Amino acid sequence: xxxxxxxxxxxxxxxxxxxxxxxxxxxxxxxxxxxxxxxxxxxxxxxxxxxxxxxxxxxxxxxxxxxxxxxxxxxxxxxxxxxxxxxxxxxxxxxxxxxxxxxxxxxxxxxxxxxx
Amino acid sequence: xxxxxxxxxxxxxxxxxxxxxxxxxxxxxxxxxxxxxxxxxxxxxxxxxxxxxxxxxxxxxxxxxxxxxxxxxxxxxxxxxxxxxxxxxxxxxxxxxxxxxxxxxxxxxxxx
Numbered sequence: 001x002x003x004x005x006x007x008x009x010x011x012x013x014x015x016x017x018x019x020x021x022x023x024x025x026x027x028x029x030x031x032x033x034x035x036x037x038x039x040x041x042x043x044x045x046x047x048x049x050x051x052x053x054x055x056x057x058x059x060x061x062x063x064x065x066x067x068x069x070x071x072x073x074x075x076x077x078x079x080x081x082x083x084x085x086x087x088x089x090x091x092x093x094x095x096x097x098x099x100x101x102x103x104x105x106x107x108x109x110x111x112x113x114x115x116x
Numbered sequence: 117x118x119x120x121x122x123x124x125x126x127x128x129x130x131x132x133x134x135x136x137x138x139x140x141x142x143x144x145x146x147x148x149x150x151x152x153x154x155x156x157x158x159x160x161x162x163x164x165x166x167x168x169x170x171x172x173x174x175x176x177x178x179x180x181x182x183x184x185x186x187x188x189x190x191x192x193x194x195x196x197x198x199x200x201x202x203x204x205x206x207x208x209x210x211x212x213x214x215x216x217x218x219x220x221x222x223x224x225x226x227x228x
Contacts, residue, residue, distance in 0.1 A: 004159070033214040043160070043204065043218035056213040090159050097213045099148060099165075105214055107159030 002026065004108035006091050012114045018079040021111045023091030025072050031097030032074040033105070034066060037088040046089075049074055050097045078113075086115045119143055122205055122219030131228050135192040139205035139219045142186065146207040146217070149181050151190045154202045154221065163203075164190060195226045 005024040013019050025032050034046040045058040049068035066076040072093075078085055088110040094103050122139045129135055137151075148167055152160035164179035166172050166188075172179045178191040188207075192199055202223045206216040 031214060035216075042220045043206075043216075045215045045217070048213045048215065050213070056215045058215065092159070092214065094214060099150075099208055099212070099214050099216070104162055105216070107161070109157065109159050 004091055004093050004106050006089075006108040006111050008111060009109070010112045010114075012116065013081050014116050015081055015083060017081050018077060019081060019113060020075055020077050021089055021091075021113075023074045023076075023093075023108060025074070025091075025093030026106055029093035029095055029106075030072050031094045032068055032072065033092045033094075033097070034074070034076050035090040035092065035107075036060075037090055037110070038086075043090070046076065048097055055097065081115045083115050086113060088112050117142060118220075119217050120205060120207060120219040123222055124220050126223040126225060128225045128227065129195055131195060131197060131226055133195050133226070135195050135199070135224060135226075136189060137192075137203050137205075137222050137224070138187060138189045140187050141207060141217075143209075144183070144186065145209050147210045148208040148212075149179070149188050150206040150208075150216070151177075151179055152204040152206060152218075154204060156201075160204055195224075197226050197228055200225050 031050045033048040037043045048056040068074045090110045092107045151164040154160040169183045176193045180189045202221040204221040205219040
């Protein structure tokens with residue numbers, strides 16, 4: 001069974017540009033979450049989608065947005081990039097988005113975004 | 117003050133040692149506690165999951181949760197060089213829809 005796939009693996013952008021990252025969850029998983037990982041702030045929750053609906057959102061500005069398609073694939077978009085947006089962006093998927101029931105959350109290897 | 121505090125290390129131990137990793141937290145509403153392992157240039161991988169207080173054992177790994185002290189621990193017995201990684205604690209509220217609150221991560225190096 002293929003794992004969570006994120007593309008691209010590396011990305012270099014300049015300030016002010018926008019970027020779109022893609023995530024394909026494990027087959028059969030309908031919940032997709034996005035996290036940002038930086039050396040200073042660690043791993044921080046961005047948002048979670050289930051059946052094309054955003055159910056939960058972290059404390060990030062509106063420049064960060066996402067969506068989920070009917071096949072559960074997800075994209076996240078960052079507009080007007082800032083230097084501080086340089087980070088590893090991780091996508092994670094699970095069956096129903098209920099880790100509380102011991103449902104496992106599987107992470108992809110991430111997209112490393114560098115903003116110059 | 118961060119909701120979850122974790123000493124970033126690095127922690128260096130000889131092969132075969134018992135490793136103790138821990139996190140403290142401030143919000144008593146956390147109900148679910150997890151430990152993840154992250155190798156360089158990889159995503160986190162779930163190691164242990166515990167609901168509320170108590171102990172859980174899986175092979176060489178033991179997780180402990182003490183809600184009265186707001187303190188969680190992960191013990192690794194007979195540590196191996198392949199255990200060298202960053203270990204992240206994570207917590208979640210009830211109904212959190214996969215919104216995990218992570219500690220900063222502790223970098224562990226096990227040398228032969």
